[in-house]
Amino acid sequence: MTNEETRQSMSMENFEKRLAHQPSRPVPSEWREEVLSAARQAAGTRHSALDSRPSVRSTLNRQLSALLWPSPRAWAGLAAVWLVMLAVNLATGDKSPTIATDAAPPSREMIMALRQQERLLAELIEPHATPVANRPRPFQPRPRSELRNQILTA
Amino acid sequence: MKMAAGPDLERLYDEHAQSLFAFLLNLTRDEDDTRDLLQEIFIKLTRNPALFDGVRNERAFLIRLAHNAAIDLMRRRGSRDKARERLAAEAPSLFAPTSDPDEQAFRAALAEALGELPPEQRAVVHLKLWEELTFEQVAGLLDIPLNTAASRYRYALDKLRERLRPLYEEMKEAE
Numbered sequence: 305m306t307n308e309e310t311r312q313s314m315s316m317e318n319f320e321k322r323l324a325h326q327p328s329r330p331v332p333s334e335w336r337e338e339v340l341s342a343a344r345q346a347a348g349t350r351h352s353a354l355d356s357r358p359s360v361r362s363t364l365n366r367q368l369s370a371l372l373w374p375s376p377r378a379w380a381g382l383a384a385v386w387l388v389m390l391a392v393n394l395a396t397g398d399k400s401p402t403i404a405t406d407a408a409p410p411s412r413e414m415i416m417a418l419r420q421q422e423r424l425l426a427e428l429i430e431p432h433a434t435p436v437a438n439r440p441r442p443f444q445p446r447p448r449s450e451l452r453n454q455i456l457t458a
Numbered sequence: 459m460k461m462a463a464g465p466d467l468e469r470l471y472d473e474h475a476q477s478l479f480a481f482l483l484n485l486t487r488d489e490d491d492t493r494d495l496l497q498e499i500f501i502k503l504t505r506n507p508a509l510f511d512g513v514r515n516e517r518a519f520l521i522r523l524a525h526n527a528a529i530d531l532m533r534r535r536g537s538r539d540k541a542r543e544r545l546a547a548e549a550p551s552l553f554a555p556t557s558d559p560d561e562q563a564f565r566a567a568l569a570e571a572l573g574e575l576p577p578e579q580r581a582v583v584h585l586k587l588w589e590e591l592t593f594e595q596v597a598g599l600l601d602i603p604l605n606t607a608a609s610r611y612r613y614a615l616d617k618l619r620e621r622l623r624p625l626y627e628e629m630k631e632a633e
Binding site: 316319320322323324326327328329330331335336338339340342343344346347 | 467468471472475476479480497500504505551554564565587588590618619622
């Protein structure tokens with residue numbers, strides 16, 4: 305029988321059938337209880353976790369206490385200071401009417417004086433135009449020959 | 459708070475554990491891993507009963523869970539367990555024992571040959587041969603294109619046939 309004939313005889317279809325007919329090993333019987341009890345335990349854990357799910361209020365409480373717990377006295381002191389400041393502010397509050405409503409319109413003399421002051425101020429702060437000739441010229445290097453001539457003439 | 463009624467675990471186990479066991483054992487090549495994964499699947503079902511909502515084909519759904527769990531396990535292990543994989547390739551008895559020595563030898567050789575296939579080919583072969591799924595179903599279950607499923611199967615079967623030819627021929631002649 306040649307290789308080719310062997311190949312032919314071992315047709316794919318037969319081979320597949322042969323493989324498909326191999327029965328798999330049965331699952332060990334003791335696993336049933338192990339697997340199911342583990343699943344039941346997980347279910348119990350889930351139920352108790354759901355029952356003990358914290359409410360929004362208790363979560364807020366917990367968060368706040370976690371925030372304030374490290375230095376409760378400092379927080380209490382700060383709160384007391386705020387309260388004292390609030391009380392003082394309320395007790396000594398200025399009850400007089402505001403100036404803007406009570407103020408009389410400025411007199412003509414006052415307006416004139418203000419305008420004069422304004423003019424004077426404008427003159428004072430007006431920038432002086434610096435003459436172009438006085439501006440410092442930027443340094444420009446000159447040829448050495450000119451320098452030498454200057455030295456010689458000096 | 460009203461709880462959603464979970465799936466009937468006992469019934470699910472009795473109806474599908476055998477299939478899941480065979481599939482997981484073929485994929486992981488390790489009995490302890492197979493048990494752990496089987497347990498993981500049932501725990502997952504208990505913890506998320508909503509997973510089963512709208513499931514029409516329980517077997518396909520469970521096999522998909524099993525496949526994902528096995529792939530996760532293999533990824534977690536990564537390359538650090540190559541030696542373990544090599545050992546596993548030789549080892550587990552995937553098939554039921556038989557009193558016929560030729561048949562026994564064939565089954566042992568088949569288990570070994572399956573271990574030499576890459577897991578993705580092994581998964582396709584298993585689902586096609588032992589779950590009797592169509593390529594379309596296999597592709598849908600493993601989230602791969604239909605052509606990929608078909609080609610993986612063809613390559614895998616060629617390898618198996620090559621590997622098992624001597625034994626297979628012997629048995630054919632004896633028959």
